[in-house]
Amino acid sequence: MKLKLKIWRQKNSTSKGSIVNYNVDNISPDMSFLEMLDVLNSTLIKNDESPVSFDHDCREGICGSCSLYINGQAHGPDRAITTCQLHMRKFKDGDTIYIEPFRATSFPVIKDLVVDRSAFDRIQHAGGYISVNTSGNTQDANSIPINKTDADSAFDAATCIGCGACVATCKNSSAMLFVGAKVSQYALLPQGKVEAADRVVKMIDQMDLEGFGNCSNTGACEVECPKGISLDNIARMNRELMKSKVL
Amino acid sequence: MSLFFDSSIARKVSMALSAIFLMVFLLQHFAINLTSVFSAEIFNQISHFMGTNPLVQFVLQPILIFGVIFHFVMGFILEFRNNRSSKVKYAYNNGGANSSWMSRNMIWSGLAILSFMVLHFIDFWFPEINTKFILNDWSGLHNGEFRYFTELQHKFSYGPRVIFYCIAFCFLSLHLLHGFTSAFQSMGSTVGRKKLLQNLSYLYSICIPLGFVFIALFHFFNH
Incomplete structure (x- = not known):
């Protein structure tokens, strides 16, 4: 060719x-x-x-x-x-x-074609983790019952590789699919629920601080995502934020 | 910790709330207008009730005005902020490959609706405000009869106005085709209800503007 x-x-x-x-x-x-x-x-x-x-x-x-x-x-x-x-x-x-x-x-x-995507790392650092007190009494994760739907949704969200295609394709350069996936993967699981309210606020604060745009729900990110991360994760993140602020 | 309304999501949620409020208003506006097709008398009675009821005039009307202004102003703010987040544009961008035209051009369909609303206000709302609040005439009468239906027919007897209304409702339909589901997505309500909301969106976004077009054309051809 x-x-x-x-x-x-x-x-x-x-x-x-x-x-x-x-x-x-x-x-x-x-x-x-x-x-x-x-x-x-x-x-x-x-x-x-x-x-x-x-x-x-x-x-x-x-x-x-x-x-x-x-x-x-x-x-x-x-x-x-x-x-x-x-x-x-x-x-x-x-x-x-x-x-x-x-x-x-x-x-x-x-x-040239290399961009600095460390903004994603900083968003992760802001709250994309679970603080586990490993004092010797850590419960075996397999002994915690989790329903299949939540486990599957959390797994799907966790497949996000943080490539940034969602930001690149969004007309507003919004990072909400990435942040939504990271918020969802923890919020859906019992281990992540403990810090869910704090996590969503911290991650969104950092996302805004980094200068990403607003999501206008065009759905382009979902289409272009190499891992097929669903827009449902953005909806879930929005709900998590409202819950954390209102409740 | 930021305040709720400082965050980008809160701005989106507030935009969605105002959109849902306006969609509810549009539905009741349509229902009232539709009565004009079936009965001038019923239309006159409902219009008079809406135009003179203190709750509607002094509570709901200011809320509606606030809702309309808020939706437009927040729309412009979001558009401005979003433009800032991507200063260098792509040399070649194929937006149509992954998103609908409606979703990418909400600001333009919104501006078309805004220009329609200016005409709509000049046609109906400003004269109403002038009659009631400047001339202090709350009777709703003209030559001893209710004036609402006659005024409506008179406005829709002018062809160019009807054409402009029909075009504006096409833009409203385009705006709603994305805006309806987008509002619920911003509210976090779409998980597990995507199909239902999409079908409701098609129903609302096509039927309501089409209904308004029908009413305008009905009065144009039957005045």
Whole structure:
């Protein structure tokens, strides 16, 4: 396959970036999207040019590192996948492909396609945990009865890999699907209920502090989420916040 | 700890509450207007009751005005804040791939409704306020008969106004097609009720604006 790439290049976090055109040749339809970028970078290095920086790690859809906005969609034109799981067979020979970093004021560009998503870490630090007093009397988790529906919903919420596609695809750069998933995964379980009221307030406070936008329920985040995190988690988070403030 | 209304979710919840309040109001407005199709007398009686009842005029009307203003102002505030959260836009964004046009353009459909409301206020509300509060005429009479139905027919006898009303109700329908379920989602009420709320949303968002269009056209062709 021959492709024309339009890639966002930005030297560092303070410089002004722009779209730069590249042509790539001999791309196999069986390559992953990141492998296609590897091919491009090999060529750039051979030509003594700066390779395109992009985030990646596990390359099997688990770590949440890869974060590209491809042809106007987070993680590209497929559903329930990360960029590393996107294959070149999704494109046609001669296609023009736009590749941009995830855009949000809270996700500043570090270089080229690499963005700083540490805002998510700070939200997690604010309350996305359970304080367990391990004084030697910790109850075996398997001995605590949890109904199947709650266990399944908590598990589904916990599959969020924090890639940031929800923020990137949201027209308001809202992080509510991410925060909703993190709030839900604990609030649904008995171990997490103890701190549920505090947790939701702290995490939302931090989310607002980071400058993420408001959710306007477009549902784009749910569609683009590689793990299929449901909008129900946002509804649950809203309810948890109201409960914590009103009750 | 922030105060409840400092948080982004609280702003969304307040927006949703005002939306639900306005949707309830719209339903009763529609029910009253619909009587004009069946009986001028009933329409006159209900209009007179609503227009002169102290509870409606001095309690519910100010709450309604507050609700309308709050919904618009909060809508603009949210839009402004949301624009700030993403300063650099994508060179290529395919929003249509994952969300509806209605959900991405609530501000524009809202502005269309706002412009309609200006005309609606000029047509009906300001003259009412002038008659009752400036001229101090609470009789509801004109030439010895109730004036409400005649005024309604007179307004809808003008073609361009009817066309503008019909277009505005199309925008209202688009606004509601997203706004109805969005309001309940913001309230955290959609878990386990998504399908039911979606069906109710279609029912409300299509039938109510279509009903208003029917009433306007009915009076245009029957005046």
